[in-house]
Amino acid sequence: MNRRNFLSFAGSAIALSVVPMNLNAEDYRKLKPKVWHAHNIDDATKALYGMKTPIESDQVKISVPKINSSGGSVPVKFETTLDAKTIALFQDANPESAVAVYDVNKYDLKKYEVKIKMEKDGVVMVLVEATDGKIYMAKATTKVAAGGCEG
Amino acid sequence: MANKITAIKVKIKNGVATAKMAFSHPMLTYNQAKGKTGNRDDANFITHITGTVGTETVLDISTSQFFAKNPIFKSQFKCDTFKIGTKLSARELDNIETDLKAKLGKQPSYVELNNAIDTLYPNKGEFLTIVATDRKGNTYKESVELASRKKKKR
Numbered sequence: 001m002n003r004r005n006f007l008s009f010a011g012s013a014i015a016l017s018v019v020p021m022n023l024n025a026e027d028y029r030k031l032k033p034k035v036w037h038a039h040n041i042d043d044a045t046k047a048l049y050g051m052k053t054p055i056e057s058d059q060v061k062i063s064v065p066k067i068n069s070s071g072g073s074v075p076v077k078f079e080t081t082l083d084a085k086t087i088a089l090f091q092d093a094n095p096e097s098a099v100a101v102y103d104v105n106k107y108d109l110k111k112y113e114v115k116i117k118m119e120k121d122g123v124v125m126v127l128v129e130a131t132d133g134k135i136y137m138a139k140a141t142t143k144v145a146a147g148g149c150e151g
Numbered sequence: 152m153a154n155k156i157t158a159i160k161v162k163i164k165n166g167v168a169t170a171k172m173a174f175s176h177p178m179l180t181y182n183q184a185k186g187k188t189g190n191r192d193d194a195n196f197i198t199h200i201t202g203t204v205g206t207e208t209v210l211d212i213s214t215s216q217f218f219a220k221n222p223i224f225k226s227q228f229k230c231d232t233f234k235i236g237t238k239l240s241a242r243e244l245d246n247i248e249t250d251l252k253a254k255l256g257k258q259p260s261y262v263e264l265n266n267a268i269d270t271l272y273p274n275k276g277e278f279l280t281i282v283a284t285d286r287k288g289n290t291y292k293e294s295v296e297l298a299s300r301k302k303k304k305r
Binding site for chain 2: 026027028029036072073074091094095096098099100101102103105107108109111112113114115116117118
């Protein structure tokens with residue numbers, strides 16, 4: 001084996017060893033760019049999961065305060081006990097509806113807490129893509145006294 | 152104010168780690184950017200967050216502009232397969248410092264103190280590393296040790 005061959009071989013070996021590390025993290029902004037420009041929950045759901053209709057489920061829980069003094073930070077807690085592949089958080093108060101997409105791994109306990117911005121009163125929805133291929137969801141309505149976000 | 156990861160805190164109980172991370176970031180949406188600078192393209196927000204322990208991914212979020220300014224994220228993961236260290240109490244740290252002071256005859260430097268702590272405290276846990284990227288391409292990286300408090304002896 002001459003030197004040039006050896007170098008190219010070594011290069012490919014390094015490339016192969018790097019790939020598995022990148023595989024277990026999915027960037028949904030690059031994978032599904034349409035989701036982030038959808039203007040309502042239905043369009044965002046279609047862009048992310050195709051034409052499947054979400055089923056309301058008790059195993060998905062979401063809790064949002066009924067009235068928020070400021071829309072600048074609305075605390076949202078959500079969790080699920082289903083075997084999930086991905087979990088998405090949407091709302092319909094802002095110009096675009098997608099907030100976050102979680103890629104679930106084997107260590108994840110699927111229990112999250114975040115603070116989001118809301119321009120006006122609206123619905124916050126959690127969608128869970130289960131391992132059986134179905135989409136489950138839970139939603140909550142909340143009121144915002146002063147909008148915290150101009151879009 | 153510089154954008155950064157302000158703090159990461161990890162609490163460990165019964166093999167479950169609760170990680171809480173706070174960012175210092177304006178999370179400027181497109182319309183807010185237009186109002187401030189007149190250019191929608193000045194919007195800047197965190198787009199992706201990953202948490203890793205060693206080579207294993209424990210947290211992966213693709214985010215949008217609708218998180219609050221200076222956002223806080225909280226999540227839980229199983230940590231019973233990772234190595235977990237034990238935290239020293241404030242009294243133990245003080246004792247190490249006074250012992251070292253008596254031994255050296257002067258106030259120990261930061262490096263000397265840390266070396267002494269490392270030798271007396273070899274049971275270090277694995278580190279949780281959080282990497283976040285924002286729309287302008289900046290990356291923020293911070294790591295914290297997985298450690299729990301000692302159990303009290305009775």
